[in-house]
Amino acid sequence: MRIGIVCYPTFGGSGVLATELGKALADKGHVVHFITYQQPVRLSEFNANIFYHEVRVPTYPLFDYPPYETALSSTMVDVIVNNQIELLHVHYAIPHASAAFMTKSILAKQGKTIPVITTLHGTDITLVGRDKTFAPVVSFSINQSDAITAVSYNLREETKKIFKIEKEIEVIQNFVDVRRFNKKPIDAFRRVIAPNNEKIVIHASNFRRIKRVEDVVRIFEKIHKKVPSKLLFVGDGPERPTAESLSRDLNIGDDIRFVGKQEQMEEILAIGDLFLLTSEYESFGLAALEAMAAGVPVISTNAGGLPEINEHGVTGYMSDVGNIDEMSSFAIDLLSDKDKLAKFKANAYEQAKKFDIQNIIPKYEKLYNRFCKCL
Numbered sequence: 001m002r003i004g005i006v007c008y009p010t011f012g013g014s015g016v017l018a019t020e021l022g023k024a025l026a027d028k029g030h031v032v033h034f035i036t037y038q039q040p041v042r043l044s045e046f047n048a049n050i051f052y053h054e055v056r057v058p059t060y061p062l063f064d065y066p067p068y069e070t071a072l073s074s075t076m077v078d079v080i081v082n083n084q085i086e087l088l089h090v091h092y093a094i095p096h097a098s099a100a101f102m103t104k105s106i107l108a109k110q111g112k113t114i115p116v117i118t119t120l121h122g123t124d125i126t127l128v129g130r131d132k133t134f135a136p137v138v139s140f141s142i143n144q145s146d147a148i149t150a151v152s153y154n155l156r157e158e159t160k161k162i163f164k165i166e167k168e169i170e171v172i173q174n175f176v177d178v179r180r181f182n183k184k185p186i187d188a189f190r191r192v193i194a195p196n197n198e199k200i201v202i203h204a205s206n207f208r209r210i211k212r213v214e215d216v217v218r219i220f221e222k223i224h225k226k227v228p229s230k231l232l233f234v235g236d237g238p239e240r241p242t243a244e245s246l247s248r249d250l251n252i253g254d255d256i257r258f259v260g261k262q263e264q265m266e267e268i269l270a271i272g273d274l275f276l277l278t279s280e281y282e283s284f285g286l287a288a289l290e291a292m293a294a295g296v297p298v299i300s301t302n303a304g305g306l307p308e309i310n311e312h313g314v315t316g317y318m319s320d321v322g323n324i325d326e327m328s329s330f331a332i333d334l335l336s337d338k339d340k341l342a343k344f345k346a347n348a349y350e351q352a353k354k355f356d357i358q359n360i361i362p363k364y365e366k367l368y369n370r371f372c373k374c375l
Contacts, residue, residue, distance in 0.1 A: 001372055002031045002084055004076065006100065007091040009040040012206055013286040014121035017151070017174055018091040019043050024177075024361045026050045033079055037068070041263060053079050069095040073102040080107065080114055086372045089117045090145075094134055097141035104144070115371035118145040120159055120169070122283030122304075139163040146371055152305030155283040170367065173308070174284045175360035178353055181293035183270045190271040193257065199229040199335045202272040202296070204265065204287045205279070207237025214239070215278035215324055217246045217256070219299075222328035224252055227335045231256045234268060269294035273341065274331055280321050282306050292316075293352035297344040299331050309355065315348040 003025060007018035019042040022032040026049035033051045034040060043052065055075045057066040076099065079085060088103070090096035100116045107114050120142070142148060148169045150156040156169045194200050201220055205211040213233070220231045233243065233256065240258065247253040262268060269275075275291035277300040282288075284305040288298045292309070298316035300306050312318045317330035334341055 002086045004033045004085040004088045006035045006096045009036045009038045014092045069099050072099045076103040087115045091119045101141045101144045115146045117147045120150045152284040154305040172363045174286045175357045176289045176293045178293045178356045181266045185270040199273045201274045202232045203276045204234035207239040210280045212278045213243040219328045221250050226332045233258045272296040292348035295345045295349040297348050315351045
């Protein structure tokens with residue numbers, strides 16, 4: 001099958017999932033064309049079945065804001081026509097679903113039908129999409145898709161609450177390549193971070209306000225008082241300066257490292273003992289799932305789709321949003337008990353295997369096959 005994938009090329013969950021999906025489809029013999037404004041960060045190795053098309057937005061003095069959506073639609077039309085694309089899979093509703101509708105309409109005038117599948121990822125629905133500025137377009141364009149999928153059951157229900165969706169929303173949950181994340185820790189790397197064999201706590205995100213990174217710092221302060229430990233902050237974003245300032249104010253800055261955006265998360269997670277995710281909302285929690293695939297237990301909030309992956313008292317613990325004391329207590333208890341920590345690590349890995357990419361890709365292929373009888 002010849003598939004067009006439209007996504008954001010960044011470190012965010014939607015871009016990561018879309019890229020990994022395309023790579024897995026290519027490995028199975030499908031031809032995949034990525035269409036976005038820059039090469040996806042996870043698209044680093046060569047594959048003969050993968051092609052990348054850059055969306056170029058011309059700048060004119062007339063426009064205060066470059067018309068990306070129009071340029072995207074034009075690029076999609078060009079790629080579909082000249083590469084015999086059989087199906088278009090767009091990730092994140094804004095602006096990809098509306099651009100896909102425009103593309104489909106243009107091609108219909110040319111006598112060509114292109115099925116469109118829209119995958120909803122989270123903030124495209126729960127945050128940006130519900131803004132009155134975008135809501136009518138988001139609702140309309142989602143409903144014009146031939147099929148709609150959501151990455152968690154929670155997101156499906158949230159979408160139904162926020163928008164009047166006229167079609168079934170199918171849940172195909174996020175996935176992880178367990179083989180990639182099941183790595184032995186590099187001892188030399190761990191010794192650099194924790195020279196005295198301290199426990200290593202990890203948080204990874206885009207540092208937006210919804211991630212509540214200050215909570216991570218405050219939880220770590222309490223852990224640090226009871227358990228010799230280090231904290232690794234992976235990622236970057238608007239709240240990073242706040243987290244850095246708070247760590248200095250609490251006099252724990254020397255035991256916290258901000259390592260920025262990282263592509264090789266499997267190397268970092270391999271040395272971790274605990275993963276902290278304090279988000280106000282997560283449609284699924286891909287970062288947590290990747291940690292679990294590396295055998296790292298998760299202390300998280302119980303928001304959104306996190307209960308679908310993090311099993312309380314088995315793979316980690318969950319607390320209400322903002323309950324710093326409880327999350328700290330759970331973390332200290334787990335890090336202080338060697339046998340319990342080992343058990344939770346094993347449980348986390350086994351849970352992640354349920355979401356292995358090899359179990360999820362056939363669900364997408366089955367969905368595609370409903371519209372393209374060529375698999």
